[in-house]
Amino acid sequence: MKNSGKFFLFFCLFAGYSSSYADEVTFHLTRNQVEQFEDLVLEARVGGDKEFKPAGNSFEKNGAKAVYIGHGSETQIVNFKISRSQILKFKISTNQIGKFITPQIQVIYDGQKYSSPDFDYIVEKGSGNQRTARPRDFFDHFFEDPFREEEPEAKTEVAFHTSKPRVYLGEPVVGYYVLYYNGLRQAYLERDPNQSISFPFFLSETLKQVTVQIDPFAVRKGIEKQTLVYEKEIYGLTPLKTGTFSLGSTKFLVGDSMRFGAIHKSLDVSPARIEVLPLPQGAPNNFKAAVGEYEIFLSKSDKKVHLGETFYFAVQIKGSGNGDGIEDPIRLTNSSVHLVSKSKNKTFKLLPNGEYGFYSELEFFYGIEPEEKGNLNLGTAQLVYFSPASHSYKTISQDLGNLKVLPKRSIPVEKKESAQGDGSAFLRKIYSHWFPLAGLLTLVVVTFGTVLYFRKRNLIKETLAALDEKIGTKRKEILEDYLIRKGISLDESKLISALKDSFPKEGFLEIYSYCNAEDKKALIKIGNQIK
Incomplete structure (x- = not known):
């Protein structure tokens, strides 16, 4: 069984691509159990750009028939590696009840023929609500009984998840909604517009151009179900208070987009529980609640200036975290340097530790006007932050070096007509x-x-x-x-x-x-x- 807690994140960036996966043909059966007269779909997929086509339009074996229904493609960027897949789809149909094996489907990629393995699947008798025993045609996919109930073991569920169940105060996490279902041909998931959503004691922001990818199947209460992530609202959450919290409570509208006239149910969300730990005792006096993993960088420039002029330089702080709690890093070491401007850029990306999260870049722009010539020490840039990885406080510093102050410039005075x-x-x-x-x-x-x-x-x-x-x-x-x-x-x-x-x-x-x-x-x- 697959673990529903394991997840991957990738950015939906639209750019030119180059194949990063080997040209390997794989086959996948969408379901392994259907009712009588229902259809299955078998997909043939390859990660490459060469010609990909079926060896024939139909294949049969022991009462099961596979018919080629179309070609598609899919482009993804996972962990900054771009892959493009070509997909051939075949409809598997069987009119009898029992256990069957899919026909051996043959496809051709780059002139080489590939055959699908045997997939076992079960065809069961239709439910009592089914009005006809005739073979299903195209319109049956749409004009079904909109009030047909799901089987008890196939009850649909919407749950909220966080990327970590336990975090420190000020440590950001990712939050997202997942639909768990069976029996829906094309699942419909939308947040109920009549219901609000809030995250008490958390600073929340909606992440743009970010997608959460989880396993297509997950076990919920002992039953394997299909999954669908609600990608319209993926949140970055920063805890503001310690304790144990229940997050994500709201309602979602769920239904089947392929059923004509189907009624969308409003389902309560199963919230996620998260524990927010307090920061350890013994924080340094100049700790300002910065949480993450940071480094200090200096702008490279010729450290020379003439007397009477202003010397400008920049100090950058970069690293994993949302950048909160980071203040003027040289204010305490040199009062003669004045802060001209401060800028901050925060993105959601793959971090050095292999996880996805916030990465912040802060730049502090300074100016200083020396009052006498000679060598002037600019002081030290210093930052104190809490490291969740090491569960401890860290102090980093960077010596800014000396500024060489040259004599005042001699400006030639032109004789001006009076x-x-x-x-x-x-x-x-x-x-x-x-x-x-x-x-x-x-x-x-x-x-x-x-x-x-x-x-x-x-x-x-x-x-x-x-x-x-x-x-x-x-x-x-x-x-x-x-x-x-x-x-x-x-x-x-x-x-x-x-x-x-x-x-x-x-x-x-x-x-x-x-x-x-x-x-x-x-x-x-x-x-x-x-x-």
């Missing part, structure tokens, strides 16, 4: 000689206005050129962080960052020409403020 000086000299000359003529007074007014105009334009050019020089290649979070520390407001910092993103190749003088009056004023204000 319209103000020329204008002032000209005005002094005018005022030293009084001309009472009104025409000359008009000339003075026009000249003074021209001088002011060119003076203002040159001041704008100087301010925007200085702004270009200060900002340099800084972008996005780095640029916003730099401006905020220079006293620029958050809104104005975001404005500058957005303008540089919109015009990445243009300088601020050209960007200035594209702006409206309000943004032009903001640019000049910011340029003057960080000079």
Whole structure:
């Protein structure tokens, strides 16, 4: 008998494939017991792309007849290995009651002939609810008595399962629903829309692009039944409280999609019991409830910076777990380093230990502006977490090394023409000689206005050129962080960052020409403020 607790997970990713399984032809009989006039299906399957076809359209043996009914294919990715199967289907029909052996079916793959083994199956007398003894035709699959009851030993059941029966507080598990049934040609399973679902004391999230694959048959209360996983709702569950809990209670609509007019029953779910263990005593003082298996990585960069400039670097924490409880890893070792931004990415994948679960990647982006030249120690990145695998607390750390602080950059000062000086000299000359003529007074007014105009334009050019020089290649979070520390407001910092993103190749003088009056004023204000 097959163990219903064993399960496998695989991602439904649609991509180009390459066969990862050997080209081996296998045969499978869908059932081994039917009622009189019911049909069986025998499948021939091969994992390969070469030509696959039946050697004939029908085969007979001792009152059993096999008829070729169609060809299909199936693509799966299991443990990141892609396989494609070709499937040939044959309908097995028998009108008599008793024990039978399937006809020997022959198929051809890549020019080589393969024969099916003997499959034993039993044909029983039909139930009392069957109205006719005539052979069943195509329409009998649909127009049956919708009120026909299942046999007592074939009662349908829906159960909720978790990937682990016992976990630690904060350790995530996978939860999913399974239908156990017999006697349904095409099982229908859908959650009752009138019933809600909740997981008290658990943080739940629906997993996307994830499928749970279990054995096609499982033993429930001593009876072997077929299985069907409800793939629309597969949950990632993180316990928030210790104790023993019953999860997954709700109702499902179950029926047979191949029976015309069949009534879908609303069945209560058999919930799963899970025990949540408390974390052991003796947690370190800086433990923040991180649970999993993690590592620390440093961004590779040239650890040099000039005095008066900001040095940026990143610390990454990656590993198995949902990433909760992981805070600034260098906050306690170097207070002069400030956190610019934090990002987190969580996926559901095959973990290094061979199981499926959550894998988290966190990045902490930092900046530091040295106050004196020389070598500056950046401190240590440290993380304390609880390891479910070793049942203990672990502390990992990574030395960030030294930062070499170089002397302040020497910026060449260009000689700038001063319209103000020329204008002032000209005005002094005018005022030293009084001309009472009104025409000359008009000339003075026009000249003074021209001088002011060119003076203002040159001041704008100087301010925007200085702004270009200060900002340099800084972008996005780095640029916003730099401006905020220079006293620029958050809104104005975001404005500058957005303008540089919109015009990445243009300088601020050209960007200035594209702006409206309000943004032009903001640019000049910011340029003057960080000079």
